[in-house]
Amino acid sequence: MSATVLKYQGALAALTSEARRRLLERGGAESDTQVAARVQAIIARVREEGDRALFDFARQFDRVELEALEVPRARWDAALESLPSGVRAALERAARNIARAHAAQRPLAMEVETEPGVVVGRRPDPLGRVGVYAPGGRAVYPSSVLMGVVPAKVAGVGETIVCSPPGPDGLPSAGVLAAAALAGADRVFALGGAGAVAALAYGTRSVPRVDRIVGPGNAYVAAAKLQVVDAVAIDAPAGPSEILIVADGSARPEAVARELLAQAEHDPEACCVALVLGAPLAQEVRDAVERQARAAKRGDIVLSALGSRGAVLRIDSLEEAWPFVAEFAPEHLLIATATAEDDLSKVRNAGTVFVGQRASVAFGDYLTGANHVLPTAGLARAYSGLSVLDFYRWTTWQRVTPEAAAAMADDVGALADSEGLFAHADAARAWRLP
Numbered sequence: 001m002s003a004t005v006l007k008y009q010g011a012l013a014a015l016t017s018e019a020r021r022r023l024l025e026r027g028g029a030e031s032d033t034q035v036a037a038r039v040q041a042i043i044a045r046v047r048e049e050g051d052r053a054l055f056d057f058a059r060q061f062d063r064v065e066l067e068a069l070e071v072p073r074a075r076w077d078a079a080l081e082s083l084p085s086g087v088r089a090a091l092e093r094a095a096r097n098i099a100r101a102h103a104a105q106r107p108l109a110m111e112v113e114t115e116p117g118v119v120v121g122r123r124p125d126p127l128g129r130v131g132v133y134a135p136g137g138r139a140v141y142p143s144s145v146l147m148g149v150v151p152a153k154v155a156g157v158g159e160t161i162v163c164s165p166p167g168p169d170g171l172p173s174a175g176v177l178a179a180a181a182l183a184g185a186d187r188v189f190a191l192g193g194a195g196a197v198a199a200l201a202y203g204t205r206s207v208p209r210v211d212r213i214v215g216p217g218n219a220y221v222a223a224a225k226l227q228v229v230d231a232v233a234i235d236a237p238a239g240p241s242e243i244l245i246v247a248d249g250s251a252r253p254e255a256v257a258r259e260l261l262a263q264a265e266h267d268p269e270a271c272c273v274a275l276v277l278g279a280p281l282a283q284e285v286r287d288a289v290e291r292q293a294r295a296a297k298r299g300d301i302v303l304s305a306l307g308s309r310g311a312v313l314r315i316d317s318l319e320e321a322w323p324f325v326a327e328f329a330p331e332h333l334l335i336a337t338a339t340a341e342d343d344l345s346k347v348r349n350a351g352t353v354f355v356g357q358r359a360s361v362a363f364g365d366y367l368t369g370a371n372h373v374l375p376t377a378g379l380a381r382a383y384s385g386l387s388v389l390d391f392y393r394w395t396t397w398q399r400v401t402p403e404a405a406a407a408m409a410d411d412v413g414a415l416a417d418s419e420g421l422f423a424h425a426d427a428a429r430a431w432r433l434p
Contacts, residue, residue, distance in 0.1 A: 005293045005303055008311035009286060012275060012324060015313070023311060024327055026271050027239055027377035032223070039194040039223040046198035051206050057195040064166050069206045071171055071188040079177035090367070091182055095146050097369030102151040102388040117404025124392040126156035129208060131200035131232075132185070133215035134176045136165030136192050139266070141216070142179035143366050147373050147386065148215045149183035155391035160185050161210060163200060165192025193217075194224035201228035211393075214386055216373060235390055236375035236383035241266035243361060244330035244350075246321045246343070247285070248277040251336035251357050257288035259334055260310065261302055262362055264293075268304035273311040273328070275321045277337075282314040322346045329380040332361045351380045405431035 008019055015023075045053040051069060058066045080088070111121040132148030135141060145162060152160045162180045164172035171177065172190055180188050189207055191199060197217075203209030212233040213225060225234040243263040247256050260272040276282040289312060296302040315321050318337060325333060329349035336357035337343055344355050351374030354361055365372045373386035400408070409432040416424035 005290055005306045006286065006310045006312055007307055008273075008313065009282075010314065012313040012315050012320060023271065023273060023309065024378065026242065026309070027379075032219075035219050035223050036227070039220055039227055042194040042220075043198040043201075043224060043227055046195055046204065047202050050204035054191060054195050054199060054204065054207075057193070058166060058190070061193060061195075062166050064168060064170050066166060066170050066190060069189050069191060071177065071190055073181075075171060076177040076181035076185075076188060079174040080181040082174065083178050088178070088182075091142065091146065091179060094143060094367050094369075095150055095183055097367060098146055098150040098371070099154055099369075101369030102154045102371070105388040106155070107389060107392060115404070115407075117401035117407070119399040121397045121399075123395045123397075125395050126158065127152075127211040127391050127393060128157070129159040129161065129210045130157045130391060131210040131213045131215075132160060132162045133196060133200075133213060133217050133221060134162055134164035134172065134179075135215075135217050135221075136167065136173060136176070139216075139218075140173045140175055142173075142175035144216055144373065145176055145179035145185070146183050147371050149180065149185045151371065151386065151388045152214075152391045153184050155388050157391050159187070159208075161200065161208065162188045163191040163196040163207075164188070165196075166190035194220045197221060197224035197228060201232040212390065214373060214390060235373060235386050236379055237377075238373070239376045240269035240271065241332075242271040242330055242376055243273070243332040243334065244325060244328055245274040245276075245334045245336055246318065246325065247274060247281070247336040247357075248318060248338060249281055250338035251276075251281070253281065253284035253288045254292075255357050256285045256336060257292050259336075259361055260289055260306070260312075261292050261296055262360075263332065264302045264305035264310065265296065265298040266301075266305075268301050269308065270305040271309040272305060273309075273313065273330075275313055275315045275324065277315055277318060279314055282312055286312045318343065322348075325350065327378075329375075329378040331374045331376045331380065332364075334359070334361060349378075349381045351375050351385050402431075402433075406433040 055066055058064050107124040109123040111119055113119050130152045134145045149160050162185045164176045199207040200210045200213050214235040216238050222238055241263045245256055256274055264270050264272045276285050293302050293306055326348040331351040333350040334354040335343050340356040347353055364370050371386045375383035409428045412428035413425040
């Protein structure tokens with residue numbers, strides 16, 4: 001059976017330079033310039049007009065007339081109470097695991113004596129206020145609310161604010177509201193897109209300014225986050241979902257195909273690649289992808305993603321895979337090999353790694369407790385996934401005894417003089433002992 005749904009197949013080593021470039025350079029769509037210009041105009045209006053612009057954007061983009069921007073707590077609580085019992089139990093289990101995993105990541109204060117009488121210290125301080133963006137429309141993910149709010153609460157953030165686009169009833173989706181209530185958010189606003197990001201970054205009469213914005217979103221949300229970094233910290237820039245799988249003969253072809261489709265159904269621009277050891281297994285995986293894609297419930301999205309950036313590529317040894325993994329720097333890396341535990345040590349540059357084929361990415365998306373807000377488009381080379389560390393800033397300090405001040409005075413003076421900062425030199429030498 002010909003795997004016609006895939007954009008790329010054959011040997012990894014035989015990829016053309018253009019195909020390799022397209023797989024590796026996943027950011028920078030042709031429409032980026034237009035998106036950035038539209039986002040810039042939206043941000044400017046929010047800064048100038050505040051709430052009035054936000055109400056206008058709700059009419060323009062969400063086709064709804066809002067009575068208020070903020071969602072009363074009673075509406076969240078009602079959404080939580082109306083959840084099917086099985087869904088609520090699963091969300092509660094996810095929240096517990098997220099809290100447990102992130103509590104183990106809490107940083108500690110430290111002090112070190114760099115030389116006698118000189119002490120340098122560093123202390124983690126929770127942020128005062130954080131904004132968590134939750135997508136709406138085609139992509140509604142209550143689980144992403146948990147991934148932003150729960151770690152913030154674990155870190156001790158003073159106030160956590162959720163923004164999510166309003167539906168036809170003027171409210172964010174019931175799932176998002178329920179997750180906000182369950183996770184312990186402090187406030188929820190019916191705001192979406194670049195306007196929500198601008199409001200969180202600069203503040204309006206109704207929306208308080210935050211210290212950091214986290215959470216996934218569409219191209220407009222991503223562009224807006226990049227444009228407001230002069231005013232607020234953000235998590236890693238994010239784009240469409242992606243997965244890279246390394247598989248050997250121990251992997252089940254149907255399982256590899258399922259993992260590719262699970263990411264493909266997120267977005268027509270998702271990038272889904274498998275590096276498969278040997279031609280026979282590669283063909284089996286391609287056949288399985290073909291069968292499953294044709295029967296997928298979100299078939300239009302899946303077929304678009306696989307037809308744009310889907311690949312099942314043959315490798316002749318596992319050692320051939322790791323340089324490509326480092327260069328690709330995937331959001332999700334699944335190691336479906338018999339030596340997965342050992343292969344983990346060979347990995348560089350991945351948002352998160354799933355070790356062994358039973359460690360489905362779906363488990364990490366929802367229930368393991370690891371965070372699923374991850375860098376995409378190769379940015380795992382420099383960025384990490386969201387963690388409790390994103391909800392702190394650090395205060396540093398230095399203490400110097402009189403004897404240590406005297407011991408440092410001449411050397412500091414010499415360095416300051418060499419840089420032409422003579423007042424610095426005078427300030428240091430004043431502490432020489434008489």
